[in-house]
Amino acid sequence: MSKRMKTKYPGVYYRDSQRVGGPGKEKVYYIVFKKDGKMIEEKVGRQYIDDLSPAKAARIRSERIEGKRLSRKEIKEQEEAKKAAEAGKYTIEKLWQEYKLNRPSGKSLKIDQGRYEKYIEPVFGRKEPQEIIKLDVDRVRIKLLKKLSPQTVKHILNLFTWIINYGTKNNLCHGISFHIQKPSVNNEKTEDLTPAELERLLKAIEEDENIEVGNMMKMALYTGMRRGEMFKLQWRNVNLDTGFILLKDPKGGPDQKIPINDIAKDLLNSIVRTKSPYVFPGRHGGMRTTLGVAGRRIRKNAGLPDDFRPMHGLRHVYASMLASSGKVDMYVLQKLMTHKSPKMTQRYAHLRDEALKDGAGQIDDIFKQASEKDKIIKIK
Structure with a gap:
């Protein structure tokens, strides 16, 4: 040097x-x-x-x-x-990574991953929960409601809340000092079809080139199964001998069994089995993830409203037909629909009430007919 x-x-x-x-x-x-x-x-x-x-x-x-x-x-x-x-700081991004590790993988996690990356991380990713103020969240909620449905915004804010709650419950961070307001949602959209609409739909299904999607739509109408349940339905969970289908993790809940009625059994027997384990396989025999354009095409050809949901709408039609028959009580309907609580089934209660009123009204016809034949004793 x-x-x-x-x-x-x-x-x-x-x-x-x-x-x-x-x-x-x-x-x-x-x-x-x-x-x-x-x-x-x-x-x-x-x-x-x-x-x-x-x-x-x-x-x-x-x-x-x-x-x-x-x-x-x-x-x-x-x-x-x-x-x-x-x-040592637990930002929202770091909390998300921890939260994600402790959640079961699957479709719902993939959906939440997209929600987090698109709507939460860009705004709050670098912040710790205690650095976030109510005004920040309110601005995000208002901005999202301009382009997304209230239900979607609610899902996003619910995820945001769960991430923060995970951090506070595990002593990783301080919480927020305010309540995260979520949009109110009226999610009780219950589709139904008139007899004429149902007839047109079945005709459109039979005429459509996509047999598999048509079979799925009929299965929804015959059993009330959800779209996701049909996507992952495997032949090993279909027992035609006992007449039951085992639903694996229906909407994230415990496994449940639903009965196979005769019309659904005929449909299942008509399906040509392949090497795929799935009843309604997707590409290359794997699990299906979408209906594609076929569902919308069938809806259009049947002349149904644009907001009618090709699969979930038919689940509602199934429930509505059972409720309006007057032969199925709300508890049985709840089990058939695999609803977690009776509250979810109550949307069909008015149809059951109408059926009961119609049933009670039959006494009018009985007495009128008897009166005409002088088979009734008049009571003073």
Whole structure:
């Protein structure tokens, strides 16, 4: 190492060194000063690569003495301390990663992954829960409601709430000091079909080229099964001998059995089995993930409203027909629909009431007919 040389500025020195990034030599500048009773020597930079001169080095020395500038060592220590603090911080992004690991994988997690990445992470990902204020969440809710349905926005805000609650329950972070308001949702859309519409639908199904989708639509109408339940239905879970279908994880709940009526049994017997384990296989025999355009095409050809859902709507039609028959009580209907609570089945109660009223009204006809034949004794 070369000898340290003085400059004309007090406390500023240099050493000659091999130039970095070029031929020849360059000066490496050092400053010496006293701080907190200690003599300190610091390297402040190089002549060319740092564009440093004795005058600039002297200015840095003055700022260091006055406490206006941190040394390279102090800057490095601060950066390391900041990294350590950030490593211990549980931001929404870090909480999401933890929360995700403790959730079962599947379709619902994939959907939530998309919701998080698109709507939550860009706004709140870098923040800790205690840094989030109510106004931030309100603004996001209002903005989302301009382009998304209330139900979708509710799903997004529910996920946001679950992530924060996971952190607080596991003592990873402080919670928020306010309630996250979710949009009110009227989700009791209950499709039904008139006899004429039902006739047109069955005709459109029979005439459509996509036999598999047609069979799925008929299965929804005959059994009330959900679309997702049919997508993952395997032959090993269909027992035509006992007359029951085992539904695996229906809507995330425990496995349940539903009976196979005669018309559904005939449909299942008509399906040509392949090497695929699935009753309604998708591409290459794997699990189906979509109906494609066939469902919408059949709906259009049947002349049904554009908002009629080809699969879920038929599930409602199945339930409505049973309820309006007057022969199925609400408890049995709940079990057939695999509803988790009676409240979900209550949307069909008015149809049951109408059937009961119609049934009670039959007594009018009986007495009228009897009166005409003089078979009734008049009571005074």
